[in-house]
Amino acid sequence: MSDVIEATKSETAEVRVVENVVCSFCGCLCDDIVVEVDDGGITRVRKACANGRGFFTHYRPAPRQPSVNGQGVGWKEAVAEAAQILNAADSPLIYGLSSTVTEAQRKAVKLADRLGAMIDTTSSVCHGPTGLAMQAVGEPTCTLGEVRNRADLLVFWGCNPAVSHIRHSSRYSARSKGMLTPNGRQDRTVVAVDVRPTASTRTADIFLQVQPGADFDVLAALRALVQGKEIAMETVGGVPATQLSDLADRFKTCRFGVAFVGMGLTQSRGRDLNVSELFTLVADLNQYTRFSVIPMRGHGNVAGADQVLTWQAGYPFAVSFARGYPQYGPGEFSTVDVLARGEADAALILASDPVAHFPRAAARQLEHIPTIVLDPMPSLTARVARVVFPTACYGVDAAGTVYRMDGVPLRLRPALPRARPTDEEVLDQIIEAVM
Amino acid sequence: MSEHFTLITGRTAEQGRALHEDKDSEAYYRAMTLVEMNVEDMNRLRIEEGQVIRVRTAAGQVEVPAYAGELPSMLLFIPMGPVANVLVGTDTESTGMPPFKGLMAEVEPI
């Protein structure tokens, strides 16, 4: 019986094909996605990886009611409750931002400025240390097209793109074909550095297995070798000095090298110092050849959050407006620290899920202070929040601007019509209500 | 027995896929409730494949099934998520970044 109904549906339903759709799941921001849509929603997603496909197909665009204390309410009441929470707070915190558009991120910063709140992005648990490194020593970088067109040597340090950025290889890096790299993978040497074998290390030409916590030592040794110095030890961080020597030579003699850095460096012992050492190595290599580094940004628009907070407040994360002007304080105003020390008395969580991703002692705090959540999906944080706004999903039914891991800004091309308010609209209403 | 392991937490393909589903889903829960260990360490400690063990750090402890993974000896891997995060402390050393990777951990078969 149900087969007949399905057949009838496909005869009468009009299928719209939307091309050049931008997938905003991860920092790759692939913009060649093809989405097929009918009256019922998205029926097919082509070219996206498994993560992207899931992003498009698991979101249910049907409007949902906001809630206060678990009870469904109208949007006006929810806004009023949120404004009341924020107005009453002495030390409100706005966190997240990375899975929404810059148009909404700009509103979030405006709200923080208005309130004298702290504002932080998911960078603080992701590439915050990379930002600290860039501020300390600089960053020689390039756009992804330069990688595709010119790079003959790639180094994946502490990241696993085969799992986290699935199309990175074919669109931009190892397997991509470009101006000077017509043979794709064969025109490149791929080095992967990690503490254990992964799907990415298995497809690399060279796997450097480093002892946990020893990346800094290995990077320092490479810097010395690149500068023509000799290493007295036989191994550094579990890696034979001969292998490091060979690597240093390859780095110096390639045509255009690019390193990609991930959580393996930012989350391990040393954190920003690890990344600084890598960035310095890359800068040093420019005395011999051309070498760049690109951070593997995780969430689809965390790069945008960096940009927005920087252009409006001067700093990429961990900002406080409590004094009436922006102050920068990694460790002071970064969210895990703030929550762990109980220094926020209200929180607005925009487009992220800290209860899922934070250390437990910090995540738990969000249950003890009034929390407001804006999220298209029923996140773990939404479950403990006092006020929940189920907003439209960026890239699927909400439009706006997103920034790729290399800083290239793209406009989303949502395939579905909007059925819910957007993050931007809700924040605008909250801003008006808190004034 | 208190051998000191090093624990890292991170992405896996399954955990990433399950992110899209309702995080309440069984798939998500299953994807992050496990620990990968070096097979020789498992043998030495007489831990069988799939056996639930206790993993403890300064921040807390969890009980999860252990599976053999391609890991060097004395390294543990747990997929990132609320289960792993019981074990991750909040000392960011003034960087904002908690110690998601490189934690000192103990294991105990139960």
Added chain:
Amino acid sequence: MSETILVQNGQVYDPQNGVNGEIRDIWIKHGRVVAPEEMDRKRAQTIDATGLVVMPGGVDIHSHIVGAKVNAGRKFRPEDHRDHVRSRTSFTRSGAGYTVPTTYLTGYLYAEMGYTTVMEAATAPLVARHTHEEMEDTPILDKGAFITMGNNHFIMNCIRDGQRDKARDYVAWLLGATKGYAIKIVNPGGVENWKWGKNVSELDDEVIGFGVTPRQIITTLAWINDDLGLPHVPHIHGLGLGSTGNARTTVETIEALGGRRAHFCHLQFLSYAGERGNLPRSGAAAVARAVNEHPNVTVDVGQVVFGEATTMTCDGPFQYRLHRLTGHKWLNDDVEGETGGGVVPIRYDRKNPVNAVQWVIGLELFLLTQDPWRVFLTTDHPNAGPFFYYPQVIKLLMDRDYRAEMLQGIHDRTRRNTLLHELDREYSLYEIAIITRAGTARALGLKNKGHLGVGADADVTIYAPLDDREEMFARPPYVLKDGEIVVRDGQLVRERPGRTLYVDPPYDPAIETDLRAHFEERYTLSFDNYPVSCEYLPHGQVVACE
């Protein structure tokens, strides 16, 4: 904008209309300067400008204030911001930054200084969207973006293949796609060569992989500019910036134009004489002579201000060299198929012989170039110094005693060798009005800016005629933007959005086929996702081509 305002009885300097300090009334209605007959005198709000100096609002022809490179500079230099903050008020946003202020603060600081139009000096086409997002968050000022094209693959391919017309259509398409205002050329060919670790130094050097030369890039873009009838001219950051001996190439480049119009930016950095490899001497005399002899050329000086600065240009190889020279932290960004660039912090020290000579070169250029309609005041913000030091530069030009006093404080040998001792010219208020607004607006082709004739945008700045010219120009008591008072009694009283000015020249749509192929081959995003749509310019305004 229904306000009608009468700026009464002020001493007006309006060089485009030949008004040199005469006592005049300025009538404003619906955001424009109007003839007195159109005004209802009784309903007009009057600003009594008796004893005050009235000029059109300042027009900055070259400044780095918004976009990818500027923001990378902001992110990279938290130390620049910490001690320079502004608190929010009931109608303004908070901000921070000294050499790289945040966007809202940039708008407020420029407005408080009496500037109402600022041109963003360099935007890479691929990231133009970013420029426009930041422009929307930069209040009060009217703005426009120069689009870098001097290392563009499509253009270089056309030059190589002798397809000038196709290059022209591409440029027209590109300006529309990026919502840009003008053609910018930065170290043509050199930034492409930097992707091979090299550079160019002569006009006839070869661009690796393309077989074209800097000379060809410049002359082709100059021809295109004229053919499209763009309001501004090609805006050129020449070869060998910062290198000893570049004065020679600057003169050669001026001559290479063959009479076509062009603008040479931050010319101070390109006026160094001497043998390559040695410390630079001043080449200002030779360069100023070339400028004087070529009426087709306008320039802005890029005057050094002693103190902290942040260098940021699309000149990738130059930025790397500066990093190696100073040891300061270094940002680099190569942009696929188009351009590159970098950021390096710097400090100009009056006792440093190189910085001292850079400082005198700028002043020599100002004082040796005869026609104020062709030499403009900039500090290439923030490369040679922050924009809010323009009043200090004005004072140096107007007050030779102050100049002599500052000259005393610089490095000895530089002081002894400079021409400045003999240059006792002092700029008049009229000339200052030219080099900061009348001349710049004209050079930009902005017909309604830089003057106070009927039909002009009512962007008006009223100064107190203080003896200390730096004080005078730092804090004008009144600034009007589109006929609205934004600064009163020296305080910002109103925040409002400014416009984004752009051009939209026609092109042969057949070029789309070539563009699609080029995108497939060279870019990592699709052709259809590249252009900046009008949504990004809610306050956009097209400026017509001839």
